[in-house]
Amino acid sequence: MTDFLNAIVALSNFVLIPGAAYGAQLALGALGVTLIYGILRFSNFAHGDTMAFGTMATILVTWGLQSMGISFGPLPTALIALPVGIAITGLLLLGTDRAIYRFYRKQKAAPVVLVIVSIGVMFVMNGLVRFIIGVGDVNFADGARFVINARQFKEMTGLDEGLAIRSTTLITLVTAAVAVALLFWFLNKTRTGKSMRAFSDNEDLALLSGINPERVVAVTWLIVAALATTAGVLYGLDKSFKAFTYFQLLLPIFAAAIVGGLGNPLGAIAGGFVIAFSEVLITYAWKKVLEYLLPENLEPSSLVQLLSTDYKFAVSFAILIIVLLFKPTGLFKGQSV
Amino acid sequence: MTARGYLLYAGMALLIVLTGLVQGWNLALTILNMGLISAIMSLGVNLQWGFAGLFNVGVMGFVALGGLAAVLVSMPPVAEGWNAGGLRLLGALALGAAILIAAVQVWKRKIGGRMRTLVMLALLVGGFFLFRAALDPAVQAIEAINPSLSGYLGGLGLPILIAWPVGGLLAAGAAWIIGKAALGLRSDYLAIATLGIAEIVIAVLKNEDWLSRGVKNVIGLPRPVPYEVELQRDPGFAERAASFGLDPVTASTLWVKILYSGLFAVVLIVILLLAQRALASPWGRMMRAIRDNEVAANAMGKNVTARHLQVFILGSAVCGIAGAMMTTLDGQLTPGTYQPLRFTFLVWVMVIVGGSGNNYGAVLGGFLIWWLWVMVEPLGLWAMELITSGMSPDSWLRAHLTDSAAQMRLMTMGIILLAVLRFSPRGLMPER
Numbered sequence: 001m002t003d004f005l006n007a008i009v010a011l012s013n014f015v016l017i018p019g020a021a022y023g024a025q026l027a028l029g030a031l032g033v034t035l036i037y038g039i040l041r042f043s044n045f046a047h048g049d050t051m052a053f054g055t056m057a058t059i060l061v062t063w064g065l066q067s068m069g070i071s072f073g074p075l076p077t078a079l080i081a082l083p084v085g086i087a088i089t090g091l092l093l094l095g096t097d098r099a100i101y102r103f104y105r106k107q108k109a110a111p112v113v114l115v116i117v118s119i120g121v122m123f124v125m126n127g128l129v130r131f132i133i134g135v136g137d138v139n140f141a142d143g144a145r146f147v148i149n150a151r152q153f154k155e156m157t158g159l160d161e162g163l164a165i166r167s168t169t170l171i172t173l174v175t176a177a178v179a180v181a182l183l184f185w186f187l188n189k190t191r192t193g194k195s196m197r198a199f200s201d202n203e204d205l206a207l208l209s210g211i212n213p214e215r216v217v218a219v220t221w222l223i224v225a226a227l228a229t230t231a232g233v234l235y236g237l238d239k240s241f242k243a244f245t246y247f248q249l250l251l252p253i254f255a256a257a258i259v260g261g262l263g264n265p266l267g268a269i270a271g272g273f274v275i276a277f278s279e280v281l282i283t284y285a286w287k288k289v290l291e292y293l294l295p296e297n298l299e300p301s302s303l304v305q306l307l308s309t310d311y312k313f314a315v316s317f318a319i320l321i322i323v324l325l326f327k328p329t330g331l332f333k334g335q336s337v
Numbered sequence: 338m339t340a341r342g343y344l345l346y347a348g349m350a351l352l353i354v355l356t357g358l359v360q361g362w363n364l365a366l367t368i369l370n371m372g373l374i375s376a377i378m379s380l381g382v383n384l385q386w387g388f389a390g391l392f393n394v395g396v397m398g399f400v401a402l403g404g405l406a407a408v409l410v411s412m413p414p415v416a417e418g419w420n421a422g423g424l425r426l427l428g429a430l431a432l433g434a435a436i437l438i439a440a441v442q443v444w445k446r447k448i449g450g451r452m453r454t455l456v457m458l459a460l461l462v463g464g465f466f467l468f469r470a471a472l473d474p475a476v477q478a479i480e481a482i483n484p485s486l487s488g489y490l491g492g493l494g495l496p497i498l499i500a501w502p503v504g505g506l507l508a509a510g511a512a513w514i515i516g517k518a519a520l521g522l523r524s525d526y527l528a529i530a531t532l533g534i535a536e537i538v539i540a541v542l543k544n545e546d547w548l549s550r551g552v553k554n555v556i557g558l559p560r561p562v563p564y565e566v567e568l569q570r571d572p573g574f575a576e577r578a579a580s581f582g583l584d585p586v587t588a589s590t591l592w593v594k595i596l597y598s599g600l601f602a603v604v605l606i607v608i609l610l611l612a613q614r615a616l617a618s619p620w621g622r623m624m625r626a627i628r629d630n631e632v633a634a635n636a637m638g639k640n641v642t643a644r645h646l647q648v649f650i651l652g653s654a655v656c657g658i659a660g661a662m663m664t665t666l667d668g669q670l671t672p673g674t675y676q677p678l679r680f681t682f683l684v685w686v687m688v689i690v691g692g693s694g695n696n697y698g699a700v701l702g703g704f705l706i707w708w709l710w711v712m713v714e715p716l717g718l719w720a721m722e723l724i725t726s727g728m729s730p731d732s733w734l735r736a737h738l739t740d741s742a743a744q745m746r747l748m749t750m751g752i753i754l755l756a757v758l759r760f761s762p763r764g765l766m767p768e769r
Contacts, residue, residue, distance in 0.1 A: 010589070040701075043525045043529070045394075057343065100759075103759060114690065115392065115528065116685070116754075117758055119682055119685060119756040120751045120758060121751065122682070123678070123747050123754060124748050124751035124752060124755070125541065125751075126678065126747050127744055127746070127747035127749075127751060130741070130744035131741045133743045134741070224582065225722060247677075248536075254527070255533070258526065258529060306465070306469075310540050310544050311540055312542055313533065313537060314537045317534070317536070320529065321518050321519075321530065324522055328523070328526075
């Protein structure tokens with residue numbers, strides 16, 4: 001029985017809890033991608049760099065607050081800086097839309113042209129982030145590191161396995177839940193949210209019923225700024241900030257959005273968790289858990305790691321391909337072009 | 338080519354000559370060589386995007402496969418590695434392939450739905466463990482042999498020029514697999530799928546030490562041209578160098594680069610001529626018809642998916658050839674240096690700026706954007722020094738700005754891409 005509990009604790013410690021946090025971060029990222037796809041109808045390659053920009057803005061504000069001696073008690077200072085970061089990113093995205101995307105929208109350019117334009121925006125944003133904050137690792141998490149650490153847990157329960165809950169994990173889950181609740185309330189209950197959904201479902205009908213497309217687009221960019229910055233800051237708090245890592249997040253985020261069904265917000269959340277858990281489960285070394293569960297003579301001698309952690313992209317990719325082959329519109333029905 | 342085209346090419350040649358006069362011929366030839374390779378990559382992407390409207394953002398993966406081919410073809414085989422587990426490893430790979438083929442065959446059978454899924458899943462999951470059980474000991478045995486110097490199987494020990502077509506074949510094989518899965522679905526899906534396959538290729542190159550030593554890099558690849566030291570020892574060469582007024586050391590580096598340029602130029606011209614013929618042929622017209630109106634082409638009885646697969650494989654093969662050439666030029670395979678911004682998206686900037694759908698434009702874009710990519714860094718540093726010249730020498734901002742000047746590259750490329758898309762969306766040399 002203790003063996004079984006130990007196994008569960010080990011599994012939660014190394015797989016379930018980190019997977020849930022990563023899943024929440026991916027889900028927020030994928031929500032941004034899926035909203036842009038639903039309203040503006042293109043795959044935004046600049047999304048990873050939007051996240052990086054938002055995180056960078058938040059980090060700069062955090063440093064400013066820290067130098068003024070302001071802190072958030074046990075919580076990271078970055079949470080106070082987050083709204084400012086979101087505002088800065090929102091301004092940048094609205095500016096980008098006005099200067100760049102609007103031209104192509106007026107022309108009714110093909111979606112793939114917008115995708116190429118977003119590659120240009122990606123270059124500029126990536127350069128901007130590197131230019132301002134550099135290419136190195138930035139660690140900006142402060143406040144308490146653990147809600148409960150492994151030693152305390154062992155003393156509390158008397159088990160051999162420790163369960164550490166990092167404060168960033170808890171913050172990620174709570175913040176993501178709040179953000180998603182706010183988003184769904186906004187999309188389903190407010191007039192503007194309803195007009196956004198109408199616009200996404202049928203642009204012509206929405207225009208006929210007097211919805212102002214420019215307003216819908218502007219609101220979308222603001223929401224995307226909020227989602228991307230939150231996702232980026234949570235990821236950065238959990239791990240660390242590095243411009244290139246954020247660019248690489250593009251693949252799992254797109255995989256999550258497509259697996260869930262592009263253009264479907266609920267699907268993006270589900271997709272985020274599907275991708276995150278598959279990555280963690282397949283790259284986790286199962287030796288420890290199996291040692292607790294199996295009788296002694298069956299215990300594995302190797303690490304029982306299905307794939308090395310460097311192949312986590314391969315996992316997102318494999319799931320993506322499987323979904324594309326068997327359910328091309330995603331788990332939840334998405335839009336198709 | 339139009340008069341405008343000749344003018345642009347003359348301008349490009351002038352830029353390279355000016356670089357030679359101002360910054361030295363060594364740099365000019367370095368730019369020219371990578372420009373030739375970039376032009377080939379750009380032709381490959383133009384085949385896919387310009388001819389057929391396929392959105393491939395996995396260029397990096399195909400280029401890296403070409404680089405792998407250079408190692409596998411040209412390095413001498415490591416006999417101890419082969420003795421330790423070479424055959425076992427080949428057996429394991431064959432087993433893995435057999436399992437995949439079996440799974441696909443099961444899936445193709447028209448038997449009851451649930452049964453078929455279960456059998457296939459069992460085959461894949463069981464097969465995976467079987468594959469790992471066969472592969473892992475062989476890999477360990479091979480990687481244990483002299484890991485600091487070799488620890489891999491080596492290659493075939495053939496002349497490295499053979500690696501160029503082989504690189505194309507490897508890339509074509511990867512393209513076939515990815516095309517089978519993602520072509521015929523939505524346009525965005527191919528983009529994401531290619532983005533993924535490129536990352537996977539790099540992950541394999543970085544981690545599978547038995548294949549190409551992973552991040553330990555394979556260095557000292559054989560060369561298709563003589564070494565500088567050999568040339569310097571040759572009295573005849575020194576004499577000829579002296580007749581140009583050059584010392585043997587400078588002359589030998591320049592001569593080696595010129596030889597590379599000659600080889601690359603031959604490949605570029607051959608591929609360019611073939612691509613031009615293809616563009617003008619009935620096949621090329623059919624491709625453009627499919628690109629411009631898929632539904633109509635389909636109604637005319639053209640097999641759109643098959644044609645897409647065909648052109649996708651061709652374009653990727655061209656990128657693979659360019660990748661093998663680049664690794665030959667570098668003389669080493671360093672998986673850590675493959676970055677999507679440099680090898681995928683920069684090639685896209687080349688195609689768009691040059692003029693998608695126009696082969697001459699793609700080639701011009703390859704040269705021009707590569708020249709800019711090299712030049713932006715010194716120009717950026719110079720600009721930053723100019724901007725910061727008024728600031729005090731120990732100011733924080735001045736140090737930050739000059740340090741960050743190297744990051745100007747990406748921003749410049751993005752701004753160029755956006756400007757061309759906005760003001761001249763058909764590129765410098767438009768398609769007709």
